[in-house]
Amino acid sequence: MRINVHAGHNADGRIACGAIGFIRESTEARRVKDAVVAQLRQLGHTVYDCTVDSASGVSANLSQIVSKCNAHDVDLDVSIHFNSGAGDSAGNSRTTGTEVYVYNAASKAKGYAERVCAAIAGLGYRSRGVKYSTGLYVLRNTKSPAMLVECCFVDDKDDVQLYDCQEMAEAIVYGITGQRMQASEEPANQETVAPGVETVVGNEKQLYRVQVGSYAVKGNADAMLAKLKAVGFDAIIINA
Numbered sequence: 001m002r003i004n005v006h007a008g009h010n011a012d013g014r015i016a017c018g019a020i021g022f023i024r025e026s027t028e029a030r031r032v033k034d035a036v037v038a039q040l041r042q043l044g045h046t047v048y049d050c051t052v053d054s055a056s057g058v059s060a061n062l063s064q065i066v067s068k069c070n071a072h073d074v075d076l077d078v079s080i081h082f083n084s085g086a087g088d089s090a091g092n093s094r095t096t097g098t099e100v101y102v103y104n105a106a107s108k109a110k111g112y113a114e115r116v117c118a119a120i121a122g123l124g125y126r127s128r129g130v131k132y133s134t135g136l137y138v139l140r141n142t143k144s145p146a147m148l149v150e151c152c153f154v155d156d157k158d159d160v161q162l163y164d165c166q167e168m169a170e171a172i173v174y175g176i177t178g179q180r181m182q183a184s185e186e187p188a189n190q191e192t193v194a195p196g197v198e199t200v201v202g203n204e205k206q207l208y209r210v211q212v213g214s215y216a217v218k219g220n221a222d223a224m225l226a227k228l229k230a231v232g233f234d235a236i237i238i239n240a
């Protein structure tokens with residue numbers, strides 16, 4: 001695929017930067033954007049980074065992003081943002097969650113948006129679903145199908161505790177391409193436990209559990225579960 005990706009707003013520390021809560025939108029959107037760009041390229045896609053860091057204000061930032069986007073003929077424009085307004089500073093054990101915007105129901109980006117939203121929700125965030133907005137400048141003015149991802153809320157303690165930049169990027173990439181990063185390409189994210197036998201003591205019967213692997217990304221665990229079931233094993237996923 002050919003894909004434009006940008007992080008929303010100017011960089012932090014400048015005018016027109018993004019929302020600030022426990023984490024800073026402009027900074028985290030750039031970290032996720034960098035990881036998405038790197039992963040998409042590793043998977044063989046053509047990617048253009050259309051981020052603008054230091055425009056003179058909000059509208060200049062938006063129009064410069066759109067000119068960068070429209071300079072390329074792409075299958076999809078991806079705008080990465082973080083949300084705010086949850087105001088959950090204490091943490092209530094529930095995330096406020098993720099949502100993805102497209103221009104309207106006829107947008108060719110709608111299917112991508114649904115899959116990205118589902119993939120991020122698969123990490124444990126509440127899904128706020130795909131939403132339509134004809135008022136968002138980037139969605140209104142880009143010539144290719146476009147979606148705007150609000151990864152999660154910067155001002156919800158539960159969202160921020162769950163948030164991991166690499167996992168967020170992997171979910172976005174999976175939603176766009178249907179491709180997951182291979183285990184060998186993400187050594188930092190996967191702790192594979194050597195197959196073996198675990199003894200549970202203290203029970204009247206000893207139990208021997210055979211473990212195949214443990215994964216930081218739920219999607220990878222789901223994929224292994226499907227593989228095991230496909231070859232006839234009655235397997236389950238345990239959160240540990």
Ligand SMILES: [Zn+2]
Pocket residue numbers: 008009018019025081082
């Ligand atoms: Zn934003």
